[in-house]
Amino acid sequence: MTAGGDTTLGRSMAGSDTKGARGSVPAASVRQIDGVPLNDVAPPRHSGRWIALILLLVLAGQMAVAVAGNPNFHWHVFAEYLFHRNVLRGVLWTLGLTVAAMSVAVVLAIALVVMRDSDNPILRGLSWLWVWFFRGTPIYTQLLFWGLFAVLFPVLSLSIPFGPELLTIETKRVITAMTAAILGLAFNESAYLTEIFRAGFRAIDRGQTEAAQAIGIPKAKIWARILLPQAMRTIIPPTGNETIGMLKMTSLVLAIPFTLDLMFATNAIANRLYLPVPLLMVAGFWYLVITSVLMVGQHYLERHFGKGHDAGAGQRA
Amino acid sequence: MTVASLTHTATNASHAGSASVEITGVHKFFGTVHALRGIDLTIRPGEVCVAIGPSGSGKSTLLRCINQLETISAGRIHLNGELQGYTDSGGRLHQLSPRRIAAQRRRTGMVFQRFNLFPHMTALQNVMEGPVQVRRIPRARAREQARALLDRVGLGGLGDRYPNQISGGQQQRVAIARALAMEPEVMLFDEPTSALDPELVGEVLDVIKDLVRTGMTMMLVTHEIGFAREIADHLVFMDQGAIVEEGRPREMLSQPKNPRTQAFLSKVL
Numbered sequence: 393m394t395a396g397g398d399t400t401l402g403r404s405m406a407g408s409d410t411k412g413a414r415g416s417v418p419a420a421s422v423r424q425i426d427g428v429p430l431n432d433v434a435p436p437r438h439s440g441r442w443i444a445l446i447l448l449l450v451l452a453g454q455m456a457v458a459v460a461g462n463p464n465f466h467w468h469v470f471a472e473y474l475f476h477r478n479v480l481r482g483v484l485w486t487l488g489l490t491v492a493a494m495s496v497a498v499v500l501a502i503a504l505v506v507m508r509d510s511d512n513p514i515l516r517g518l519s520w521l522w523v524w525f526f527r528g529t530p531i532y533t534q535l536l537f538w539g540l541f542a543v544l545f546p547v548l549s550l551s552i553p554f555g556p557e558l559l560t561i562e563t564k565r566v567i568t569a570m571t572a573a574i575l576g577l578a579f580n581e582s583a584y585l586t587e588i589f590r591a592g593f594r595a596i597d598r599g600q601t602e603a604a605q606a607i608g609i610p611k612a613k614i615w616a617r618i619l620l621p622q623a624m625r626t627i628i629p630p631t632g633n634e635t636i637g638m639l640k641m642t643s644l645v646l647a648i649p650f651t652l653d654l655m656f657a658t659n660a661i662a663n664r665l666y667l668p669v670p671l672l673m674v675a676g677f678w679y680l681v682i683t684s685v686l687m688v689g690q691h692y693l694e695r696h697f698g699k700g701h702d703a704g705a706g707q708r709a
Numbered sequence: 710m711t712v713a714s715l716t717h718t719a720t721n722a723s724h725a726g727s728a729s730v731e732i733t734g735v736h737k738f739f740g741t742v743h744a745l746r747g748i749d750l751t752i753r754p755g756e757v758c759v760a761i762g763p764s765g766s767g768k769s770t771l772l773r774c775i776n777q778l779e780t781i782s783a784g785r786i787h788l789n790g791e792l793q794g795y796t797d798s799g800g801r802l803h804q805l806s807p808r809r810i811a812a813q814r815r816r817t818g819m820v821f822q823r824f825n826l827f828p829h830m831t832a833l834q835n836v837m838e839g840p841v842q843v844r845r846i847p848r849a850r851a852r853e854q855a856r857a858l859l860d861r862v863g864l865g866g867l868g869d870r871y872p873n874q875i876s877g878g879q880q881q882r883v884a885i886a887r888a889l890a891m892e893p894e895v896m897l898f899d900e901p902t903s904a905l906d907p908e909l910v911g912e913v914l915d916v917i918k919d920l921v922r923t924g925m926t927m928m929l930v931t932h933e934i935g936f937a938r939e940i941a942d943h944l945v946f947m948d949q950g951a952i953v954e955e956g957r958p959r960e961m962l963s964q965p966k967n968p969r970t971q972a973f974l975s976k977v978l
Contacts (some may be wrong), residue, residue, distance in 0.1 A: 602778050603825035603884075607839035607891055608815030611807055617842065621829045700828045700871035 469670035473661055474677065482657030483678045489573055489642045489653060490682075494635050496578035503583035505593060506615055508586070519586070526583035532647050534580055538572040539648035573645040581638055588630045591625035624697040632690040635681050654678055716866040727754045727926040728789035728816065728867065728894035730775060735784035737770055738949075744770045746950040751804060752895075752943065755924045759937040759958070762947035763973060768930040769822075771947070772897050775928065776817040777810055788816060818888030822900040824880040832859060832883045833868035839891045851890075854873070858886040861914045878909030882916050889920075896920065898929040934977055938962055946970045 422429045459465060473479055507519040526534070537544075542563040551557035566573075596619055604614040643655030650656075654675055662671035724911045730752040737745035745767045752758045759766040773779045775786060777794050786793045793813055795802040809927045822938070826835050836855035840846040846854070859868055862882040864875075872880050881901055888896060898917065902910040921927065921940050922926050931937055937944060937958060944958040946967070962978070 448971035597825070599821060599823055601829065603819075603821060603827070605778065605811070606776055606814060606817070606819035606821075607887070608811045608843045609839065610811050610843075613842050617838070618827055622827075697829075700830065700873060 393464055399429070416502055416553045449455060455675065464669065465673065466667055466670040469665065469667055470673050472593045473658075473671060473674050476661070479654070479674060479678070481652060482654035483682070485652040486642050486654040486678075487682055488637065489645065490639045492574045492575035493581060493642070494638055495575060497581035497585050497638075498631070500582035501589050504582060504586040508590060508635040509593070515535070516690070523583045523586050523605060526580050526589075531577075531580045531641065532644055535573070535644055535647035539595065541567050541572065569645075569648050569650040573642075573649050573650040576648070577641060577645070579642075581634065585631065585632060588634070589623065592625075592627035593619055595626050596622050610703065615644065621697060625694075625701060628694050632686070635690075637681065639682055639686070660661045673688065711839075720795065727924060729754045729787075729938050730895060730926065730928065731785075731787040732775070733787075734787050735771070735774060735786060736782045737767070737774060737779060738782045744950050745781075746954060747775070750945065750952060750955075752926060752928060754789075754926055756926060756942045757921050757940050758928045758945060759941035759948055760928065760930045760945045761932070761934060761937055761973075762953075766947040767874065767950040768786050768947050769899050772819075772928060772930055774820050775895075776814050778899060780820075787923055788813070790806070802935055811843075815839075815891055815895045817898065818891055818893035818896045820881070820884050820888055820896070820898045820901050822903050824872070824877070824884045824904070826880055826887070827886055828872050832864065832875065832879075832886075835872070835883055836887045836890050841885065855886070855890060857892050859883070861889075861919075862886045863912070866871040876909060878906045878912045881905065881913045885913075885916055885920075893925075895926045895928070898927065898931070900932065902931070902933060932977070934974070948973070 459525050468485050486511055504519045505520060507515040510516055545563050548561050548566060549557045550559040600618055601614060604618045629637040642653050645653055658675040660669045724955050732748050732750040735745055747816060748771060763767055770779060774781050794810060810918055820932040831934055833855050837851045840851040841848055842853060856868060861863055862885055864879060864882055867875055867879060902913050941958040945955045946953050948969050954961060954965060954970045965974055
C-alpha cells in the first residue's frame with residue numbers, strides 16, 4: 393500500500409530506458425513508456441504568434457533607430473557619464489539605502505504583525521497607531537521632518553521624569569543624514585509591509601497554529617518556525633514589489649537633504665551640463681540593472697520558501 | 710482535596726504514561742450557541758473512550774476542550790487530578806500563563822481530522838519538531854526517535870517526503886507519529902479518518918489499533934461505528950451538546966436504551 397506509488401514510478405523509469413518492442417507503429421522515433429508507444433501528436437500551428445513576432449521586431453527596430461540615431465539623446469554624454477565616479481558612488485548608495493531601509497522595515501513589520509495579533513491591547517493599539525500614522529502621511533513630509541529632527545530637538549537626553557538627566561547626546565551625532573534617510577524610508581515602508589505580512593499570515597490555515605499548540609510549542613516559536621516560513625511564500629512577491637518601489641523612493645532622500653544617491657548624482661551632473669536627457673538615461677539604466685539583480689534574489693528566495701508546496705508536488709505517490 | 714485528585718490517587722498504580730481524564734459539569738458557549746450542556750465524563754487510565762453522535766453534537770468541541778484548544782465556559786477538566794488551564798482558589802479560577810498551558814498541552818497528543826501537518830517540513834521534520842523545540846532533545850537523538858516512530862506507523866521509507874508528496878492516509882499516520890513523539894499521557898483523535906478516501910481508512914485504523922494495545926488512555930471521536938465497537942472500552946453517545954447514553958459498546962450498540970441513540974444507530978448501522 394505504501395510502496396505502491398514507488399513501484400509504479402520505478403517501473404515507468406525502467407520502461408523508458410529500454411528501447412524494446414516497437415509494436416505495430418512504424419515510426420522510428422515513437423516515444424515509449426513502460427512498453428506503451430505514446431501518441432505521436434503534431435502541435436497546433438501558431439502562425440499568429442510568428443506574425444506578431446515579426447511585426448514587433450520591425451517596430452522595435454524602428455524605435456531603436458529613432459532613438460540611437462537621434463542627436464537629441466547625446467549618446468556620447470551617456471557613454472561618458474555611465475561609469476562616472478559620482479554615478480557609480482550613487483549606484484552603491486542607492487542600493488545600500490534600499491537594502492538597509494528594507495531590512496529595518498522587514499524586522500519592524502514582523503514585530504508589528506505579531507503585536508497586532510497579541511492578546512495585549514496596548515501592543516495591538518500601538519501597532520495600529522504606527523501603521524495609521526506612517527501610512528497616512530506623505531513620505532516626503534516624513535523625510536523633511538527627519539531632516540529637521542536635529543533642528544527641532546538639538547539634544548537628546550535620557551532622564552527620569554521630573555528628575556535628573558542620565559544621558560545627554562547632541563542629536564546631530566546620532567541622527568546623521570544617513571540614519572535619517574534609512575529610518576525615514578524604513579518607518580514609512582514598515583507600515584505598508586505590515587499589511588502585506590498580515591495578509592500572508594492570515595492566509596495560513598488555523599489548523600497549523602492548533603497543531604503546533606497541541607504539541608505544546610510556545611507562541612513565539614509557533615510564529616518563527618511554523619507560521620513565518622509558510623507566510624513567506626505569499627509575502628515574497630509583494631515584498632519584492634515594495635523593494636523595487638523602495639529603490640526608486642530612495643531618490644526622495646534629497647528632502648533630508650541626503651545628496652549621495654543615484655538620482656541626486658545624475659541630476660547634479662545634468663544641471664552642470666544643461667543636458668538632462670542623457671543623464672536621465674544613465675539613471676534609468678542603473679535603476680534597471682539594480683532591479684534585475686533584485687529580481688534574481690527574489691527568484692531564489694521564492695524557490696527556498698516554496699519547499700513542500702511547489703517542489704515535487706507532481707510526484708504524489 | 711477534590712474528588713478528582715482522589716480518583717487520581719486511587720488509580721495511580723496503573724500503566725505508566727497513561728493518565729485519567731475527569732470532566733465535570735463542562736459547558737461551552739460560542740456566543741449564544743450552547744455547544745456543550747453539562748458534560749460529566751471520566752476516562753480511566755488506559756481506557757479507550759469513543760464518542761459517537763450526529764454532526765454538531767459537540768463531540769469535537771469536547772475533545773478540543775480537553776487539550777485547551779477551546780476554553781470552557783463552566784465546569785472543570787482534570788488530567789490525572791491536575792486542573793487544566795486554571796488554578797482554583799476557593800472557586801475563583803485564575804487563568805494559567807501561556808507557558809503553563811503549553812506545558813499542560815504537552816501531556817495530551819492530538820490528531821486532527823485534516824492532519825494539519827506542517828507543509829514546509831518533511832515527514833521526519835514534522836515528527837522531530839516537538840521533541841527538538843519543546844522537549845529540547847538533541848537533534849540526532851530526536852531524528853533517531855522520529856525514524857523509529859515512522860517505522861512504527863509503517864512509513865519507514867518516507868521520512869524525506871513533504872506532506873504534499875504522500876497520500877492522506879500516510880499524512881495521518883505521520884500526524885499520529887508526530888503526536889506520539891511528545892510521549893503524551895492521553896491521545897485524542899478528532900475524526901481521524903473522516904477526510905480520507907475509503908481505501909485509506911484501514912491503514913490509519915490499524916495504527917490506532919496498535920496504539921490501543923499499548924494501553925494508552927485514548928479518546929476518539931469517529932463515525933466508524935464498527936471500529937468503535939472493536940476498540941472501545943467505553944462508548945459515549947452525544948447529541949445536542951449532551952451525553953445521552955454511555956456504557957460498554959457491545960450492549961449499547963445492540964440494545965441502546967435511549968430513543969435518540971436508537972434513532973441515530975438505526976441510521977448509521
